[in-house]
Amino acid sequence: MLVLENIVTHYGNIQALKGISLKINKGEIVTIIGANGAGKTTTLKTICSLVKPTSGKIFFEGNDITSKHTSDIVEAGIALVPEGRRVFPKMTVMENLSLGAYLNNDRNKIKNDLEKVFDLFPVLKNRLKQVSGTLSGGEQQMLAMGRALMARPKLLLLDEPSMGLAPKIVSNIFDIIQQINSEGTTILLVEQNAQMALSIANKGYVMETGRFILEDSANTLLNNEEVKKAYLGES
Amino acid sequence: MFFEQIINGLALGSTYSLIALGYTMVYGILELINFAHSEIYMTGAFIGLTMVTVYKVPFPIALLISMAGSCILGVCIEKAAYKPLRKANRIAPLISAIGVSIFLQNLALIIAGPQARAFPKNFKVTTIQVGSLFKISSIQLLILLVSIVLMIGLHFLINKTKIGQAIRATAQDKETAQLMGIKIDRIISLTFAIGSALGGAAGVLVGVYFNSVDPMMGFFPGLKGFVAAVLGGIGNIPGAMVGGLILGLVEVIGAVYMSQYKDAIAFAVLIIILLLKPTGLLGQKVQEKV
Ligand SMILES: Nc1ncnc2c1ncn2[C@@H]1O[C@H](COP(=O)(O)OP(=O)(O)OP(=O)(O)O)[C@@H](O)[C@H]1O
Ligand SMILES: [Mg+2]
Numbered sequence: 214m215l216v217l218e219n220i221v222t223h224y225g226n227i228q229a230l231k232g233i234s235l236k237i238n239k240g241e242i243v244t245i246i247g248a249n250g251a252g253k254t255t256t257l258k259t260i261c262s263l264v265k266p267t268s269g270k271i272f273f274e275g276n277d278i279t280s281k282h283t284s285d286i287v288e289a290g291i292a293l294v295p296e297g298r299r300v301f302p303k304m305t306v307m308e309n310l311s312l313g314a315y316l317n318n319d320r321n322k323i324k325n326d327l328e329k330v331f332d333l334f335p336v337l338k339n340r341l342k343q344v345s346g347t348l349s350g351g352e353q354q355m356l357a358m359g360r361a362l363m364a365r366p367k368l369l370l371l372d373e374p375s376m377g378l379a380p381k382i383v384s385n386i387f388d389i390i391q392q393i394n395s396e397g398t399t400i401l402l403v404e405q406n407a408q409m410a411l412s413i414a415n416k417g418y419v420m421e422t423g424r425f426i427l428e429d430s431a432n433t434l435l436n437n438e439e440v441k442k443a444y445l446g447e448s
Numbered sequence: 449m450f451f452e453q454i455i456n457g458l459a460l461g462s463t464y465s466l467i468a469l470g471y472t473m474v475y476g477i478l479e480l481i482n483f484a485h486s487e488i489y490m491t492g493a494f495i496g497l498t499m500v501t502v503y504k505v506p507f508p509i510a511l512l513i514s515m516a517g518s519c520i521l522g523v524c525i526e527k528a529a530y531k532p533l534r535k536a537n538r539i540a541p542l543i544s545a546i547g548v549s550i551f552l553q554n555l556a557l558i559i560a561g562p563q564a565r566a567f568p569k570n571f572k573v574t575t576i577q578v579g580s581l582f583k584i585s586s587i588q589l590l591i592l593l594v595s596i597v598l599m600i601g602l603h604f605l606i607n608k609t610k611i612g613q614a615i616r617a618t619a620q621d622k623e624t625a626q627l628m629g630i631k632i633d634r635i636i637s638l639t640f641a642i643g644s645a646l647g648g649a650a651g652v653l654v655g656v657y658f659n660s661v662d663p664m665m666g667f668f669p670g671l672k673g674f675v676a677a678v679l680g681g682i683g684n685i686p687g688a689m690v691g692g693l694i695l696g697l698v699e700v701i702g703a704v705y706m707s708q709y710k711d712a713i714a715f716a717v718l719i720i721i722l723l724l725k726p727t728g729l730l731g732q733k734v735q736e737k738v
Contacts, residue, residue: 263623283627293627295624301616301621312613360628
């Protein structure tokens, strides 16, 4: 469904991605784990064309989407839940959700999608008029995810959804990610919480300083000695 | 007498509001002070004047054509002078703005000459007596009506339409706005277009009000429009509206007592308000949780 071929991305002179390749099949949950500054966020931003790769190609459902306009990529069916949630802080919950459906002009579909989002995140339904900047971190994460779902993505990119959240909320969010996946959305999940991420993923990539140093099924990675040492807090 | 000063103040102030909206909208999106805005205002006045004197079109049509012309000028300025510098450091577009401003002033000097021109009124000017309280001239009424209609229209556009929502989203977070599928380049152009159209309208209205149009006419109103925007909280649309009205009122009423300081009053007000509330009257920072 999504294929990255040898992607190199620079910020000025800094090479943040040093030629990465990745493949996601339809229906999968794939995770990228890695330490701070490894290049995980950059990978997602490059897919969405928020930063342009210096070289390499990106294919989505067989079409070359490299450096296409971000709005075209969203329209093609990729949505990103950005690192740090990035809800529009001065807007209400409802406005944030309706912005998620910006490219959708079918009111009936939007209504349906809203109901689906409320099923997944019942808290949002009671807070439609609340200004988003005043939501708790967990609620903001849910709003950011709900907003992304309003775009009806085929592929959902999640950048550290567990960041800064209490363990109970994290496991709730991860349950919801699995549920979203079971309803047919393919998922690319970037996480520092490797344990959680690998436990729900089919496949994992381990990233270090702009490269994938390991790529395997999630189960194999969970039992890999190196991964255990570096990312699962075991020694 | 007092009520008439209020009317004078509101009429003048509503033109400041229109100008302030252009500054504040552009600032809200790009964090840029569009110093060329006062020349868009001046150009608007000249377009309106030309329409009335050369092409003899009725005033409302002249106003609309002037708004359209200002709108095109604003978008061209954005594309030519600001867009190429969007990734540069913050001082570069500011210098570019000042450059455009000087360029347009001189262009107007070459085309129109330095002398001020009268703005012939091709509609009947009357004075309307409202009860025993006050009189209002039809020009003031026109200014107030046009300003109010434009501001209500803008308010509706920004708060009730999808485009307005996209403008607000872009102002709050450009990167995330793009992830919603918003084409932010278009939104930025649109913002310049709207702000410039309002500025051009203000130019025509003031031209008629003071019966004078000249290439340097943008300087003080531009500055005061900017003051009004800062006063209301730069980037804040209702703030610009309120800021303009307050400034107009204070200026007119202040001038009754110390007419020689008319232009200084605006800045005195600005300093006082910023000392009391540094973000401006309606400006605020929403805490973002991470
Ligand atoms: N806008 C930027 N300008 C310059 N360098 C950047 C920029 N964004 C990221 N980088 C650099 O690129 C590298 C990869 O950053 P990235 O944000 O992709 O890492 P990450 O894996 O997402 O880290 P984290 O887990 O902390 O979010 C880092 O060295 C970072 O300093
Ligand atoms: Mg990151």
